[in-house]
Amino acid sequence: MVAKNVRVGVIGAGLIAQVAHIPAYIEAGAEVIGISDIVESRLKQVAKKFSISKTYTNYKDLLANPDIDAVSICTPNYLHAQMTIDALNAGKAVLCEKPMAMNSREAQSMFEASQKAGKLLMMGFSNRFRGDAQKLKQFIDEGKLGKIYYAKVGYMRRRGTPKGWFTVKKESGGGPVIDIGVHVIDLTRYLMGNPKPVSVSASTYKYFPDYRIDGVYPWESSDVKEGLRDGKENDVEDLANAFIRFEDGSTVFVETSWAANIEADRFYIDLLGTKMGGRIDSYNPIHKGSKNNEGSIFLYGEEMNSLVNYEVKTPEVRSHFEEVRYFVGLLKDGKPDSLETAKNGVEIQKILDAIYKSAETGKEATVK
Ligand SMILES: NC(=O)c1ccc[n+]([C@@H]2O[C@H](COP(=O)([O-])OP(=O)(O)OC[C@H]3O[C@@H](n4cnc5c(N)ncnc54)[C@H](O)[C@@H]3O)[C@@H](O)[C@H]2O)c1
Secondary structure, three states: OOOOOOEEEEEOOOHHHHHHHHHHHHHOOOEEEEEEOOOHHHHHHHHHHOOOOEEEOOHHHHHOOOOOOEEEEOOOHHHHHHHHHHHHHOOOEEEEEOOOOOOHHHHHHHHHHHHHHOOOEEEEOHHHHOHHHHHHHHHHHOOOOOOEEEEEEEEEOOEOOOEOHHHOHHHHOOOHHHHHHHHHHHHHHHHOOOOOEEEEEEEEEOOOOOOOOOOOOOOEOHHHHOOOOOOOOOOOOOEEEEEEEEOOOOEEEEEEEOEOOOOOEEEEEEEEEOOOEEEEEEEEOOOOOOOEOOOEEEEEEEEOOEEEEEEEEOOOOOHHHHHHHHHHHHHHHOOOOOOOHHHHHHHHHHHHHHHHHHHHHOOOEEOO
């Protein structure tokens, strides 16, 4: 039997759709047959570039196309919940960009809509597909680290505040916590076996809302890139730290920034297990462009009464492309989603809510 082609629609024709979702679908052998955006010039240009036959300025018209099996939601965060729920109700499978939503109430309704519709909902937690993360997960599943009881993790940028809707709370839901912290919190919890979060103590800071540094080119929303918006509005944090407690007694300390006076950008996960420690560490000095240490994981333990360190080389993969390949694969062979990113996405969103609540009240917040 020849498997049916997966036919996809993409909602939001901005940067992540252009650099990741659309080319990744094409590479994974899916057909992108429809695209929607409210900026007509961008919509037409992207459709032409990728030979997408149907364009829609209203995403609901895309959802009404019966030929479309699945959609990617690539719009600003405040639109994720409504668009995902509408798509699921229209019978489409959904790959929704991170963060899942603006808050856990929205995230919960998205998860419930997928259950009710019996349709796949996957979140764009692309970092789970990194080569180093996959290898570390394999070692953890084989029991090499033992029980992981503490993790110190971060997603820190020296100067990398994105411009546009990202810095406007009513459109984004917050700053680095919801934009990039979400990635490292999800990946850490996944590596730890998805323990249930119970409380959070956090602080947020805002000291660099409008820096100007020669040679630093941050991620810009498409509207800012095309001069449709000045990108100056900013009412969100630029750094946060949080101490997260889980029901099984394990804890995570996380730090995340868009701007901070540190040596370099860094994405790191230090896991302490009872048998071994495991570390992922991507280090990216600003202006140099290249990444140090990506492509390795580090393990620390003891053997024959001696301390041992291992560096394990891992393949560098394009994580967004692997994420889309996984999504298309699930649709093609109808297998259940073992990563359960929607169910876990609700828990992650609860942690994000608690980070903001704790920072606001100055007290530990219960995760509900
Ligand atoms: N996984 C990652 O590493 C990663 C990286 C970057 C962005 N993202 C996520 O991707 C999403 C999009 O980010 P981006 O950088 O592409 O932003 P962007 O601003 O470049 O693109 C968003 C697009 O959505 C369009 N849009 C807005 N309202 C719409 C509507 N009602 N109907 C249809 N289209 C509409 C905009 O016109 C724009 O073209 C965000 O949720 C962001 O957090 C994820």
